[in-house]
Amino acid sequence: MNILKIADFTLFFLYFVSSPASLLAQSQLPDIDPQDKASLLIFRVSIHDINRSLSTWYGSSCSNWTGLACHNPTGKVLSLTLSGLNLSGELHPSLCKLSSLQSLDLSRNNFSGNVPSCFGSLRNLRALNLSRNGFVGSIPDTFVSLKELREVVLSENRDLGGVIPHWFGGFSMNLERIDLSFCSFLGELPESLLYLKSLNYLNLESNNLTGTLRDFQQPLVVLNLASNRFSGTLPCFYSSRPSLSVLNLAENLLVGGLPSCLSSLVELSHLNLSLNGFNYEISPRLMFSEKLVMLDLSHNGFSGRLPSRISETTEKLGLVLLDLSHNRFSGDIPLRITELKSLQALRLSHNLLTGDIPAKIGNLTYLQVIDLSHNALTGSIPLNIVGCFQLLALMISNNNLSGEIQPELDALDSLKILDISNNHISGEIPLTLAGLKSLEIVDISSNNLSGNLNEAITKWSNLKYLSLARNKFSGTLPSWLFKFDKIQMIDYSSNRFSWFIPDDNLNSTRFKDLQAAGEERSVEPPGKVEIKISAAVVAKDELSFSYNLLSMVGIDLSDNLLHGEIPEALFRQKNIEYLNLSYNFLEGQLPRLEKLPRLKALDLSHNSLSGQVTGNISAPPGLTLLNLSHNCFSGIITEKEGLGKFPGALAGNPELCVESSGSKCDPANIDASQEEIYQNELVEGPISIWIFCLSAFISFDFGVLGIFCSARARSYIFQTKA
Numbered sequence: 001m002n003i004l005k006i007a008d009f010t011l012f013f014l015y016f017v018s019s020p021a022s023l024l025a026q027s028q029l030p031d032i033d034p035q036d037k038a039s040l041l042i043f044r045v046s047i048h049d050i051n052r053s054l055s056t057w058y059g060s061s062c063s064n065w066t067g068l069a070c071h072n073p074t075g076k077v078l079s080l081t082l083s084g085l086n087l088s089g090e091l092h093p094s095l096c097k098l099s100s101l102q103s104l105d106l107s108r109n110n111f112s113g114n115v116p117s118c119f120g121s122l123r124n125l126r127a128l129n130l131s132r133n134g135f136v137g138s139i140p141d142t143f144v145s146l147k148e149l150r151e152v153v154l155s156e157n158r159d160l161g162g163v164i165p166h167w168f169g170g171f172s173m174n175l176e177r178i179d180l181s182f183c184s185f186l187g188e189l190p191e192s193l194l195y196l197k198s199l200n201y202l203n204l205e206s207n208n209l210t211g212t213l214r215d216f217q218q219p220l221v222v223l224n225l226a227s228n229r230f231s232g233t234l235p236c237f238y239s240s241r242p243s244l245s246v247l248n249l250a251e252n253l254l255v256g257g258l259p260s261c262l263s264s265l266v267e268l269s270h271l272n273l274s275l276n277g278f279n280y281e282i283s284p285r286l287m288f289s290e291k292l293v294m295l296d297l298s299h300n301g302f303s304g305r306l307p308s309r310i311s312e313t314t315e316k317l318g319l320v321l322l323d324l325s326h327n328r329f330s331g332d333i334p335l336r337i338t339e340l341k342s343l344q345a346l347r348l349s350h351n352l353l354t355g356d357i358p359a360k361i362g363n364l365t366y367l368q369v370i371d372l373s374h375n376a377l378t379g380s381i382p383l384n385i386v387g388c389f390q391l392l393a394l395m396i397s398n399n400n401l402s403g404e405i406q407p408e409l410d411a412l413d414s415l416k417i418l419d420i421s422n423n424h425i426s427g428e429i430p431l432t433l434a435g436l437k438s439l440e441i442v443d444i445s446s447n448n449l450s451g452n453l454n455e456a457i458t459k460w461s462n463l464k465y466l467s468l469a470r471n472k473f474s475g476t477l478p479s480w481l482f483k484f485d486k487i488q489m490i491d492y493s494s495n496r497f498s499w500f501i502p503d504d505n506l507n508s509t510r511f512k513d514l515q516a517a518g519e520e521r522s523v524e525p526p527g528k529v530e531i532k533i534s535a536a537v538v539a540k541d542e543l544s545f546s547y548n549l550l551s552m553v554g555i556d557l558s559d560n561l562l563h564g565e566i567p568e569a570l571f572r573q574k575n576i577e578y579l580n581l582s583y584n585f586l587e588g589q590l591p592r593l594e595k596l597p598r599l600k601a602l603d604l605s606h607n608s609l610s611g612q613v614t615g616n617i618s619a620p621p622g623l624t625l626l627n628l629s630h631n632c633f634s635g636i637i638t639e640k641e642g643l644g645k646f647p648g649a650l651a652g653n654p655e656l657c658v659e660s661s662g663s664k665c666d667p668a669n670i671d672a673s674q675e676e677i678y679q680n681e682l683v684e685g686p687i688s689i690w691i692f693c694l695s696a697f698i699s700f701d702f703g704v705l706g707i708f709c710s711a712r713a714r715s716y717i718f719q720t721k722a
Contacts, residue, residue, distance in 0.1 A: 030062065030070065030072055030073050030074070030075040031060040031061060031062065031075050032060055032061075032062050032065065032068070032070060032075050032077065033070075033074060033075040033076045033077065035097065036075070036076060036077045036097070036098055036100075037060065038094075039094040039095065039097040039098055040057065040065075040068075040077070040080075040094075040098075041057065042092055042094035043091075043092045043094050043095055044057055046089060046090075046092035046094070047087050047088065047089035047090075047091075047092070047111075048087065048088045048089045049085070049086075049087055050086060050088075051085060051086050053066060053082075053085040053086070053087070054066060054082075054085075054087075062075065062077075066082070066085075067080055067081045067082045067085075068080060069081075069103075071100060074100075076098075076099070076100035077098045077100060077101055078100055078101065078102050078103070079101070079102060079103040079104075079105075080095075080098070080101065080103070080104050080105070080106075081103070081105040082105065082106055082109070083105050083106070083107045083108050083109075083129070084107070084108040084109070085109060086109065086110065087106075087109040087110065087111065088109065088110035088111060088112070089111065089112070090111070090112055090113035090114075091106075091111060091113065091115075091116050093116055093118050095116070095119075096116060096118035096119060096121050096122060098122065099121075099122070099123075099124070100124055101122050101124060101125055102124050102125060102126045102127070102148075103125075103126060103127040104122070104125065104127070104128050104129070104130075105127070105129040106129065106130055106133065107129045107130065107131040107132050107133070107153070108131070108132045108133075109132075109133055110133065110134060111130070111133040111134065111135065112133070112134040112135065112136070113135065113136065114135065114136060114137040114140075115130065115135050115137065115139065115140055115154075115160070116140070117140040117141075117142045118142070119140065119142065119143065119146075120140060120141075120142025120143055120144070120145040120146060121142075121145070122146065123145065123146070123147070123148065124148055125146055125148060125149055126148050126149060126150045126151075126174075127149075127150060127151050128146075128149065128151070128152050128153065128154075129151075129153040130153070130154050130157065131153045131154060131155040131156050131157070131179070132155070132156040132157075133156075133157055134157065134158075134159070135154070135157040135159070135160045136157075136159040136160060137159075137160060137162075138160070138161065138162035138163075139154070139160075139162070139164070139165055139168070141165065143165075143168075143171065144165075144167050144171040145171075146171065146172060147171070147172050147173075147174075148172065148174060149171075149172045149174065149175055150172075150174050150175060150176050150177065151175070151176060151177035151178075151179075151201075152175070152177070152178055152179070153177070153179040154179065154180050154183065155179045155180060155181040155182050155183065155203065156181070156182045156183070157182075157183055158182065158183065158184060159184060160183045160184065160185075161183050161184030161185045161186060161207070161208075162184075162185065162186070163185070163186060163187040164180070164185050164187065164189065164190055164193075164209075165190065166190045166191075166192065167190070167192065168190050168192065168193065169190050169191075169192030169193035169194070169195065169196040169199070170192040170196065172198075173196075173197075173198055174198055175196060175198055175199060176198050176199060176200050176201060177199075177200070177201040178193075178199065178201065178202050178203070178204075179201070179203040180203070180204050180207065181203045181204060181205040181206055181207070181224065182205065182206045182207075183206075183207055184207065184208065185204070185207040185208065185209060186207065186208040186209065186210070187209065187210065187211075188209070188210060188211035189204075189209060189211060189214075193216075194214060194215075194216050194217055194218075195217050195218070196218060197218050198218075199218050199220065200218070200219065200220055200221045200222070200243070201220070201221060201222045202216075202220060202222065202223055202224070202225075203222065203224040204224065204225050204228065205224045205225065205226045205227055205228075205248065206226065206227040206228075207227075207228055208228065208229065209225070209228040209229065209230065210228070210229045210230065210231075211230065211231070212230070212231055212232040213225070213230040213231065213232045213233075213234070213235065213249070213252070213254060214232075214235065215235035215236065215237060215238065215239070216237065216239060216240065217239050218239055218240075219239055219240050219242065219243040219244075220237075220239075220240045220243060220244055221240075221243050221244065221245050221246070222244075222245060222246040223237075223240070223244065223246065223247050223248070224246065224248040225248070225249055225252065226248045226249060226250040226251055226252070226272065227250065227251040227252075228251075228252055229252060229253055230249070230252040230253065230254065231252070231253040231254065231255075232254060232255070233254065233255060233256035233259075234249070234254060234256060234258065234259055234262075234273070234278075236259055236261035236262065236264070237262075237265065238261075238264075240265065241264045241265055241266065242266065242267065243267055244265050244267060244268055245267050245268060245269050245270065246268075246269065246270040247265070247268060247270065247271050247272070248270065248271075248272040249272065249273055249276070250272045250273065250274045250275050250276070250296070251274070251275040251276070252275075252276055253276065253277060254273070254276040254277060254278060255276070255277040255278065255279070256278065256279075256280070257278065257279065257280035257281075257282075257283075258273070258278060258280075258282055258283070258286060258297070258302075260283045260285040260286045262286065262288070263285070263286055263287050263288060265288075266289050266291070267289075267291060268288060268289070268291065268292055269291050269292060269293050269294070270292075270293065270294045270537065271288075271292065271294065271295050271296070272294070272296040273296065273297050273300070274296045274297060274298040274299050274300070274323070275298070275299040275300075276299075276300055277300065277301065278297070278300040278301060278302060279300065279301035279302060279303065280302070280303065280304075281302070281303055281304030281305075282302060282304065282307045282310070284307065284308075284309075286307070286310065287309060287310065287311065287312065288310060288311040288312070289311065289312055290311065290312040290313055290317040290318050291317065292311045292318075292319060293318075293319060293320040293321070293342075293537050294319070294320060294321045294536075294537040295310065295311070295319060295321070295322055295323070296321070296323040297323065297324050297327070298323045298324060298325040298326050298327070298347065299325070299326040299327075300326070300327055301327065301328060302324070302327040302328065302329060303327070303328040303329065303330070304329065304330070304331075305329065305330065305331040305332075305334075306324065306329050306331065306333065306334055306337075306348070306353070307334075308334040308335075308336040309336050310322075311340075313339060313340055313341060313342065317342065318340055318341060318342035318343070319340050319342060319343055320342055320343065320344045320345070320537050321343075321344065321345040321347075321536070321537050322337075322340065322343060322345070322346055322347070323345070323347040324347070324348055324351070325347045325348060325349040325350050325351070325371065326349070326350040326351075327350075327351055328351065328352055329348070329351040329352065329353060330351070330352040330353065330354070331353065331354065331355070332353070332354060332355035332356075333348065333353055333355065333357065333358055333372075333377075335358055335360065337358065338358050338360040338361055338363045338364060339363075340364065341363075341364070341365075341366070342366060343364050343366060343367060344366050344367060344368045344369070345367070345368060345369040345545075346364070346367060346369065346370050346371070346372075347369065347371040348371065348372050348375070349371045349372060349373040349374050349375070349395070350373070350374040350375075351374075351375055352375065352376065353372070353375040353376065353377060354375070354376045354377065354378065355377065355378065355379075356377065356378060356379035356382070357372065357377060357379065357381065357382050357385075357396070357401075358382070359382045359384050360384060361382060361384060361385055361387075361388065362382070362384035362385050362386060362387025362388055363384075363387060364387075364388060365387055365388065365389065365390070366390060367388040367390065367391055368390055368391060368392045368393070368545055369391075369392060369393045369533065369545060370385075370388070370391065370393065370394050370395065370396070371393070371395040371533065372395070372396045372399070373395045373396055373397040373398050373399070373419065374397070374398045374399075375398075375399055376399065376400055377396070377399040377400065377401060378399070378400045378401065378402070379401065379402070379403070380401060380402060380403030380404075381396070381401065381403065381405070381406065381409075381420070381425075383406055383408055385409075385412075386408050386409060386411040386412060388412070389411060389412065389413075389414070390414055391412050391414060391415055392414055392415065392416045392417065392545055393415070393416060393417040393533060393545070393547070394412070394415060394417065394418055394419070394420075395417065395419040395531075395533075396419070396420055396423070397419045397420060397421040397422050397423070397443065398421070398422040398423075399422075399423055400423065400424060401420070401423040401424065401425060402423070402424040402425060402426070403425060403426070404425065404426060404427035404428075405420075405425060405427060405429065405430055405433070405444075405449075406430070407430040407431075407432040407433075408432075409430075409432075409433065409436070410430075410432040410433055410434070410435035410436060411435075412436065413435055413436060413437065413438065414438055415436050415438055415439060416438055416439060416440045416441065416462075416547075417439075417440065417441045417531065417533075417547065418436070418439060418441070418442050418443070418444070419441070419442075419443040419531070420443070420444050420447070421443045421444060421445040421446050421447070421467065422445070422446040422447075423446075423447055424447065424448060425444070425447040425448065425449060426447070426448040426449060426450070427449065427450070427451075428449065428450060428451035428454075429444075429449065429451070429453070429454060429456055429457070430456070431454055431455070431456050432456070433456045434455065434456040434458075434459035435459070436459075436460065437459055437460065437461065437462070438462060439460040439462065439463060440462050440463060440464045440465070440486075441463075441464060441465045441531060441547075441549060442460065442463065442465070442466050442467070443465070443466075443467045444467070444468060444471070445467040445468060445469040445470050445471065445491065446469065446470040446471075447470075447471055448471065448472060449468070449471040449472065449473065450471065450472040450473060450474065451473065451474070451475075452473070452474065452475035453468075453473060453475065453477075453478050455480075457480075458480050458483065460484070461484065461485070462486055463484045463486060463487055464486050464487060464488045464489075464549060465487075465488055465489045465549055465551060466484075466487070466489070466490050466491070467489075467490075467491040468491065468492050468495065469491045469492065469493040469494050469495070469556065470493070470494040470495075471494075471495055472495065472496060473492070473495040473496065473497065474495070474496040474497065474498070475497065475498070476497065476498060476499040476500075477492070477497050477499065477500070477501060477502055477557075477562070478502070479502045479504040480504070481501075481502050481504075482502070482504065482506050483504070487511060488511065488549065488551060488553050489551045489552065489553065489554055489555075489556075489578075490554075490555050490556070490557075491555075491556040492556065492557050492560070493556045493557060493558040493559050493560070493580065494558070494559040494560075495559075495560055496560065496561060497557070497560040497561065497562060498560070498561040498562065498563070499562070499563060499564070500562065500563060500564035501557065501562055501564065501566065501567055501570070501581075501586075502567075503567035503568075503569050503570070506567060506569035506570060506572075506573070511553050511554070511555075511573045511575045511576055531547055531548070531549055531550070532547060532548040532550065533545070533546075533547045534546045534547065534548075552577040552578040552600065552601070553575050553576060553577045553578070553598070554576055554577050554578025554579055554580075554601075555570070555576070555578070555579055555580070555581075556578070556579075556580040557580070557581050557584070558580045558581060558582040558583050558584070558603065559582070559583040559584075560583075560584055561584065561585065562581070562584040562585065562586060563584075563585045563586065563587070564586065564587065564588075565586065565587055565588030565589075566581065566586055566588065566591060566604075566609075568591055570591075571591040571592065571593065571595055571596055572595045573596070574595060574596065574597060574598065575598055576596055576598065576599060577598050577599060577600045577601070577622075578599075578600060578601045579596075579599065579601070579602050579603070579604075580601070580602075580603040581603070581604050581607070582603045582604060582605040582606050582607070582627065583605070583606045583607075584606075584607055585607065585608060586604070586607040586608065586609060587607075587608045587609065587610070588609060588610070588611075589609065589610065589611035589612075590604070590609055590611065590613060590617075590628070590633070593617060593620055596620055597620055597621070598620065598622060599620040599622065599623055600620075600622050600623060600624050600625065601623075601624065601625035601626075602623065602625070602626050602627070602628075603625070603626075603627040604627070604628050604631070605627040605628060605629045605630050605631070605652075606629070606630045606631075607630075607631050608631065608632055609628070609631040609632060609633065610631070610632040610633060610634065611633065611634065611635075612633070612634065612635040613628065613633050613635065613637055613650070613656065617641060617643065625646075626643075626646040626649045627646075627648075627649055628649055628650055628653070629648060629649060629650060629651040629652045629653070630651070630652035630653070631652070631653055632653065632655065633650065633653040633655070633656045634653070634655035634656055635655075635656060635657070636656075636657050636658075636659065636665045637650065637656065637657070637658040637659060638659050639659045639660060643658065644660070
């Protein structure tokens with residue numbers, strides 16, 4: 001977590017600036033000890049320094065050498081700090097000859113190989129930081145000789161692991177800080193760690209550690225055991241009652257309830273118990289102090305009513321992030337939540353909550369994230385919500401909300417994400433929403449919204465995702481449909497839009513793949529979207545907000561009343577991955593697909609497209625879904641076209657013959673079939689007209705007869721004549 005990394009840096013920085021090495025470095029430094037100088041030069045030539053960061057390592061003055069601090073007057077090297085210099089290679093044993101070294105920081109480089117066992121000879125070492133490298137193997141047994149060590153940071157070396165040595169909690173009675181997070185350590189915690197009195201910071205996040213979680217017998221300040229496989233129930237951490245500030249046990253196998261004794265942790269500021277197997281109701285006796293700024297109990301099995309008061313609060317202190325999502329809480333949202341004046345993120349989604357959204361939610365003027373989605377809330381969106389003027393994300397989808405979108409919502413001009421989908425909201429999109437110029441994701445699908453699209457949407461210039469699907473919008477598609485520079489997905493499906501697909505703004509590449517290289521791609525079905533929001537407290541009262549949009553790049557205009565031909569320019573958008581124009585009345589021929597190299601899913605079924613299906617149909621190498629069924633295509637599709645992997649893709653095209661390994665198409669039969677259809681149309685044409693006229697005449701006669709057979713009608717007609 002970000003807060004832990006900041007704490008890591010702060011502790012290391014405070015230690016370094018207060019060390020004798022830093023104080024001496026401020027005075028005039030002597031020449032480097034000749035023996036230490038020789039050792040450092042051997043180290044330099046043994047590694048790769050592509051940025052030439054160590055080019056200053058020449059001469060004898062300690063002050064000129066990057067990362068060095070020396071003792072005055074001996075010139076012995078006390079500190080070597082080479083963090084973040086893009087150095088690589090294996091560490092040479094010459095470093096182990098720096099006999100007076102007290103601090104070694106090689107973090108944030110690309111060093112590889114085993115951690116040198118000769119480090120055990122650095123008897124004066126107090127701080128060792130090898131984090132964020134590529135070290136492998138295990139912790140050398142020689143570390144047992146480092147009696148002066150106060151902090152050891154080996155985090156983010158993914159192939160460094162094995163069982164944590166049994167002596168690890170007892171080799172140095174001065175050890176205050178241990179960070180082995182994001183490595184590959186396994187097995188149970190050595191019992192010696194539970195009793196190391198000097199220890200106040202322990203971070204073992206994201207390893208493969210197992211065993212029953214036991215109570216620690218020292219006053220810890222930070223305890224992070226997240227993302228392991230610890231089991232059992234939650235201890236009370238009695239020895240840490242006056243000191244524990246950060247407790248992160250997320251993503252383990254812990255069960256049971258939330259003990260009310262946690263209230264005795266008076267300094268607790270961050271509590272994360274998410275992604276475990278906790279259950280039962282939360283005791284009303286559980287009350288944290290106003291120092292608690294982050295509480296995350298999400299993804300558990302807690303039930304009962306939401307706690308009305310879970311922490312004390314003042315005008316300046318109190319919860320910043322409250323996440324109780326993905327549980328089984330029921331009942332109303334308590335009004336007391338609106339008294340958490342410092343709250344910046346409120347996440348109660350995926351529960352069984354009922355009733356209205358609290359009318360006073362606008363009192364939480366610092367709120368940046370509201371996620372109440374996937375509950376059973378009723379009523380309308382409270383107008384008072386505009387008081388949350390710093391709001392970045394409003395997510396209230398999948399409830400039973402009704403009413404209309406209020407024009408006053410334009411006051412939320414910082415809003416980036418608006419998701420009110422899957423409710424019963426009606427009316428039109430207010431013109432005033434043009435003021436929401438920061439919007440990037442808008443999902444108002446699956447409601448009862450209606451009317452024509454207005455110009456308000458054009459002001460959302462930062463749009464990446466827009467879904468109006470499954471509503472009752474009507475009228476023509478606007479000319480500005482494709483004008484958004486950052487758009488990734490447009491979904492107007494299942495409405496009543498008519499006329500043509502506009503080709504304005506399609507001459508340039510509008511659809512962009514905004515995901516950075518290496519970012520997680522969408523695993524959702526074509527056309528689906530997933531928004532992953534991240535909110536974390538990175539300082540005492542500061543919330544870090546980010547989101548990841550997992551969606552294909554594409555367009556969905558299916559299930560409307562669209563006519564005309566498909567714009568050729570639509571098939572020149574090189575980043576399009578998903579295109580669905582099915583269930584319309586589109587005509588003309590199928591455009592070529594060569595200029596859609598990233599296309600993964602294409603659905604043009606249930607239209608009136610005609611002509612030949614040429615050999616380019618399977619050209620996009622990543623095409624996995626193809627549906628051209630129920631159109632008017634004709635001709636022959638040979639086996640070499642490669643359409644065997646799309647069964648049923650061309651069904652319902654009576655004039656089209658698809659060859660397979662067992663059957664071939666005869667062009668003469670297709671021509672004869674087409675001639676027969678043509679002749680039938682010639683014969684059926686006059687007959688159809690004659691039958692229509694006859695049926696109209698008969699309908700008229702019977703209609704008149706029916707009128708005169710009606711007693712009320714006869715009476716009315718006769719009275720009129722009289």
